[in-house]
Amino acid sequence: MSLLKSRTPRAREKRIDTLNAWLGAAESTLHQFSGKEPEQRIRAFSQSAQDDLICALRLLGGVRNSVTIVHAPRGCAAASLWRHLQTGGGRWVVTNLDQRDTIMGADRKLRQAVTSAYRRYRPEVLFIVAGPVAAINNDDIQAVVDELRDELGVPIVPVFTSGFASRSAVSGYDIALHAIMKHLVGSGGEIARNEAVNLLSGAEGVADRLEAVRLLASLGIELNVLPDAAGVENFRQAAGARLSFSLDQDADNYLGIVLEEEYDVTAIEQPRPVGLRATGRWLLAAGEALGIESAARALHERESERVRRELGDFTLEGRRVYLALSPSTAFAVAELIEELGGELAGLSVSHLGRLQTAQLESLSSRHPALQIHVADGQPFEELNIVRRIAPDLYIGDGAHLGQLSRLGVPVVSLENSSLLGYEGALSVARRISAALKNRAFTEALAVAGTPYREGWLKRSPNWHIKKEVK
């Protein structure tokens, strides 16, 4: 049966056994995935974290010449505002549901919002993204889509996020990508084959995407980049491409699966090109798949020679580094840290599922006792852990670095900075070097203290992680 038949893909925790709450040694973490289905844990105390709606809005905001209709009260579009302020792009309209709408339904309001957004911007595609109110009310979004698609003659894509159906925020990427492929490309039709290679880049920073494009394009590869900065045509072209090559096996995985299963486009998944070694492997994998291995190898040698020269004698030797990142980034950066001579002090990942078992296995074989913490945000646990470990450096991409840094640990943020490829390696090294060279700011921050009770910080950090009672 076609993957795209269903309204939404299965949530990450069901599809690939994604965990969201866990603390344990690498070895026992890996053991979780050895059986059929790992045991799900939940928190008896929790803190705000991303959800599928936020992830979907981030991804969709990057689609070129589109308008996102956030079908929700106005607060649900705050993430779109933030995205716009950061990138300058992304057009959004919020249906601004009020009390009356929660009782009577708001199909009419949605119809108006779609129609006027279409008339105002004449976009190539409109997305309707459902928030919790629409999900609970079961507003008939599909009926509005069916009606207006014909009337306006423009693709309208319903994206059925809810804010509560999955504990893994990244399910929102899957839901958005599923909807895009289902409604913009569809199944069963004739697909025209083309010579392009899909570069899957979902919710990546611009600098990272451009670095990947620079490298692959310099090998003479004709690229079709999606979903970031892609237009409708790119999604259609993707279905007939030679193969797909992804930048992040976590965010882009589902798109790769759809392209492979639905349209026979082979997906090549490599760990993220972070650091020289991994970037080399990533380029070589592309070279092998396309029969241009020697050119890829030459490029890698040239670029890594340049980077080594620029890095000079930069080393992390004797430095213990704590990482708190999304999983595919975390494992990749872990390798970079070791490449630079540093030592891993511990790892927090925002979620962990079967997509990462190979990397987890490799990490566990190197460092079986290394502590792995699975938490999206949850700084109360992370501060507790990091305070015990007292690393020399913390590298994170979460929204709570302003709080974590009050422990007085030097911090490097990867939320918004370039990381991938050769340029990324240089950029990260520069940031790390600065953080270690001058600790004045984090020392000044330590005066502020943490928001937590001393009693909590002395408690075992996994105190509130419990097995789920079904």
Place this chain on the structure above:
Amino acid sequence: MSHSIDGSRNSCALHGALQLIEAIDGVVPVVHSNSGCGFQHFLGVNRASGSGVACGSPPVSSSNVTEKHVVFGGSSRLREQLKNTVKVVDGDLYFIVSGCSTEMVGDDIPAMAKEGRDQSFPVVFANTPGFRGGVHHGYQLAARALIDQLPELRTTHPGTPGKLVNIWGIVPRQDPFWAGNLEEIGRLLEGIGVEPNLLVGNGQDSSAWHRVPQAALNLALSFWGEAPAERLAELYGTPSLVFGELPVGSNSGNLLRAVGEQLGFDPERTETFIQAEEIRLHRHLAALADTYFRAGFQREFVLVGERAQAAGIGTFLVRTLGLIPRGFVITDDLPDGQRELLPHAFGDIIREFGARLFFSEDRAEIAEIVRELKPGLVLGSALEEGVAREIGAPFLKLSFPLGDRIVLDRACAGYRGAATLIEDIGSALLAGSR
């Protein structure tokens, strides 16, 4: 009926309540909603405001309800979350705020708060689903909850009788200059002998809120401050003074006179203080004069911002700085019947100069207005930056969202705020004239 909004800037009631709560030291918000509600607040309100985040992260306690709670109810999850919040997060008051999903499901928030109090946790609550209204309404809901419920927690913090004045209506972070503005207004009030109760920002904590009933006067500096003032009049018979606009420059003197008069202060002492501030302001104006004429300060301007801000800043720009008002776009979501009620001086300006007045929070609509009026200076939010560039007008970001401007204790209110406002406008004009 509410309308859909293009490029929405104002967030929801839950976020407005969080704005207030997070601005009071020692008060811990407990969000009872999906995990993303607090996170969106962090991204689209705190980060967007330019004035940072008190706790350095998204909200520190959130029940993160999931499908199970949406289907079977989430009250027990809230019970567990509240009990553990008290143990994990340091605070002296825990404030439960609810989101859309838990309200639609019908979780009994008041009962859970009462249970907490029965275990002698200091707990208050407010029902703040986003569908109840916008960010300003959320501020009102949270203020009302504190006014109504704090006295039940029985802690007294005496203020000086006859001198304490509560200040309402500046919504933290929604006014990007909130902290600096309050500090400056506090400084001015102190100057005439008032004991200002700022309530939020810069170290204000729950003791300030415990003092609220003892105030001699409630001062509302925007429409959004009127409801708390009215509630306190109902409960304690406290008189209110509705100023309705941000006092900027010489208008601050008018505010001080009105407050002094209401409290029966010696008018001579008040006047002496005001004159010293006026002299200082006029010294700045004299120093500016050379640049003023050289840079061509007398532009036609459009100001996009909340009503209190537009009225206060607009009045100063026209009446002191000699700029020409071309139009004002009011972006706060004022209820029907409120829109026509403009502060007098502001209304006079609009009539005298034939300035246009619009009410909109729709980015595309506002851009159309600015494009059509084509002023020589645009003052607004980050969402107006594009259209200002498009028409080639110098631009100053001063209303929410600020985006890439940082504001820690900068003010645009009072006498000192007037001076920084001149600095900022002047810098924008000079940068634009290169």
